[in-house]
Amino acid sequence: KKDLWALDNFEIGRPLGRGKFGNVYLAREKSSHVILALKVMFKVELSRAGISHQVQREVEIQTHLRHPNVLRMYGYFHCDKRVYLLLEYARHGELYKVLRSQPNSRFTEYHSANYIAQLVSALKYLHSKKVIHRDLKPENILIAANGQLKIADFGWSVWSPNERRTTLCGTLDYLPPEMIEGCKYDEKVDIWSLGVLCYEFVCGKPSFEAAKKSETFKRIARVDIRFPQFLTDEVIDLICKLQEILNLSNIRSTERWPERLNIIASAKESTPVFLQPWGSCI
Numbered sequence: 001k002k003d004l005w006a007l008d009n010f011e012i013g014r015p016l017g018r019g020k021f022g023n024v025y026l027a028r029e030k031s032s033h034v035i036l037a038l039k040v041m042f043k044v045e046l047s048r049a050g051i052s053h054q055v056q057r058e059v060e061i062q063t064h065l066r067h068p069n070v071l072r073m074y075g076y077f078h079c080d081k082r083v084y085l086l087l088e089y090a091r092h093g094e095l096y097k098v099l100r101s102q103p104n105s106r107f108t109e110y111h112s113a114n115y116i117a118q119l120v121s122a123l124k125y126l127h128s129k130k131v132i133h134r135d136l137k138p139e140n141i142l143i144a145a146n147g148q149l150k151i152a153d154f155g156w157s158v159w160s161p162n163e164r165r166t167t168l169c170g171t172l173d174y175l176p177p178e179m180i181e182g183c184k185y186d187e188k189v190d191i192w193s194l195g196v197l198c199y200e201f202v203c204g205k206p207s208f209e210a211a212k213k214s215e216t217f218k219r220i221a222r223v224d225i226r227f228p229q230f231l232t233d234e235v236i237d238l239i240c241k242l243q244e245i246l247n248l249s250n251i252r253s254t255e256r257w258p259e260r261l262n263i264i265a266s267a268k269e270s271t272p273v274f275l276q277p278w279g280s281c282i
């Protein structure tokens, strides 16, 4: 395990992804020929946006995580202008592009069940380490060999419990009420996002999508979720249970937590939730 890496240890390939604060390139380590992804960020942009502490936390968290559905970070190095993160290469790219390329931009329930099960496994691991991802969305999930999902981009992750200090940017779609209302929250925010992801896998759009941010905000706060008729009762039941976890604020106690995860694991056998005529869950 080498501690001090430098740019000339690597041959840089094509750009893999472009983000607000940096780009990711295909790279190969010269002596071992290991293929990886090199994420390059400019220090001045990070400090200008006041997120240098987030990158330090991203490195601190992700370098210590070891799980088949969490993208590995092998290490990092920096020079005067840039920070470089050495990341695992996921050869099938970004989940959201595969999702959008499906007919009606959605997966079958069978396909979705496999993906959700992998994400549950990753979240159980992260939460056992008291890590909250906080930014779970299709853009942050990659697909590696043999259809293995990898949760990536821990730039917004924190140690649980936590109170958000940095202003939110990007889509609100996947955030639970307590995060958009800016109060205390814990790892259950990731389970809320998982519910939105599950909805998006089987419906082709996130649960609370609206034309304007203010509309999305209202729909999230009211948990104003509606289900298309083509969904089975089982997947509706699972999504409702993923969203209700954060709604019944009385279950702050963590001992209910393992039971909740069992619900997710056994969603198939559960009794279908009784739907209101307009299709939302009670």
Ligand SMILES: CC[C@@H](NC(=O)c1cc2[nH]nc(NC(=O)c3ccc(N4CCN(C)CC4)cc3)c2s1)c1ccccc1
Pocket: 016, 017, 018, 019, 020, 021, 022, 023, 024, 037, 039, 087, 088, 089, 090, 091, 092, 093, 094, 139, 140, 141, 142, 152, 153
């Ligand atoms: C998750 C977002 C984050 N990304 C990473 O950290 C990323 C880490 C990481 N490891 N491997 C990746 N692989 C790819 O990005 C990739 C993309 C397309 C591919 N294909 C195109 C379609 N073709 C049919 C198959 C091959 C294959 C691999 C990425 S992205 C990020 C953050 C900031 C700035 C840019 C990117």
